[in-house]
Amino acid sequence: DVKVTQSSRYLVKRTGEKVFLECVQDMDHENMFWYRQDPGLGLRLIYFSYDVKMKEKGDIPEGYSVSREKKERFSLILESASTNQTSMYLCASSLTGGRPQHFGDGTRLSIL
Amino acid sequence: ELKVEQNPLFLSMQEGKNYTIYCNYSTTSDRLYWYRQDPGKSLESLFVLLSNGAVKQEGRLMASLDTKARLSTLHITAAVHDLSATYFCAVDLLNTGNQFYFGTGTSLTVIP
Numbered sequence: 338d339v340k341v342t343q344s345s346r347y348l349v350k351r352t353g354e355k356v357f358l359e360c361v362q363d364m365d366h367e368n369m370f371w372y373r374q375d376p377g378l379g380l381r382l383i384y385f386s387y388d389v390k391m392k393e394k395g396d397i398p399e400g401y402s403v404s405r406e407k408k409e410r411f412s413l414i415l416e417s418a419s420t421n422q423t424s425m426y427l428c429a430s431s432l433t434g435g436r437p438q439h440f441g442d443g444t445r446l447s448i449l
Numbered sequence: 450e451l452k453v454e455q456n457p458l459f460l461s462m463q464e465g466k467n468y469t470i471y472c473n474y475s476t477t478s479d480r481l482y483w484y485r486q487d488p489g490k491s492l493e494s495l496f497v498l499l500s501n502g503a504v505k506q507e508g509r510l511m512a513s514l515d516t517k518a519r520l521s522t523l524h525i526t527a528a529v530h531d532l533s534a535t536y537f538c539a540v541d542l543l544n545t546g547n548q549f550y551f552g553t554g555t556s557l558t559v560i561p
Contacts, residue, residue, distance in 0.1 A: 429492075
């Protein structure tokens with residue numbers, strides 16, 4: 338089975354801090370994704386990556402950056418955390434071509 | 450902009466009853482996915498539909514895809530309490546690799 342592991346289930350940070358969310362997958366998937374999930378808004382794509390060192394903006398990239406130095410690891414960075422970034426963050430990975438995305442357990446991030 | 454709409458957003462149904470969740474999308478695609486999310490948990494892949502007329506069944510759930518109508522349905526037969534969850538559909542555009550566009554989800558509660 339595919340395993341997508343997010344480094345933290347719950348995280349509390351302060352406004353203005355730089356925040357790192359880590360995601361690791363163990364199935365050699367090319368594609369990796371970061372979403373945020375908010376009540377009533379569903380899942381919104383922040384960034385995704387098709388390969389090492391490649392990144393593409395999703396629908397809501399403002400205030401975020403990403404890093405993919407190794408194929409199995411995809412990091413989401415909040416450069417200067419703000420309260421409106423309090424949310425559930427979900428990482429996913431997939432193979433290309435009609436394959437489902439596999440999700441991690443999520444990180445519930447609170448910015449105070 | 451691609452829109453993926455689910456209805457209903459909230460569904461409360463009695464055990465033993467049948468019901469259908471609808472997923473409409475606004476542009477051409479022949480790849481559609483259904484996911485389940487339990488409260489506080491991540492998304493679990495249920496069905497992958499890759500062609501017009503595709504039908505998949507697992508237990509009391511059956512999913513179908515009509516690409517001409519840009520419509521997928523998730524039919525619940527003789528609901529049981531264990532099916533209570535939020536269900537998401539997602540569309541995969543052919544020219545964007547494996548980038549998914551998610552519906553806002555249908556929150557299903559099955560009442561004993």
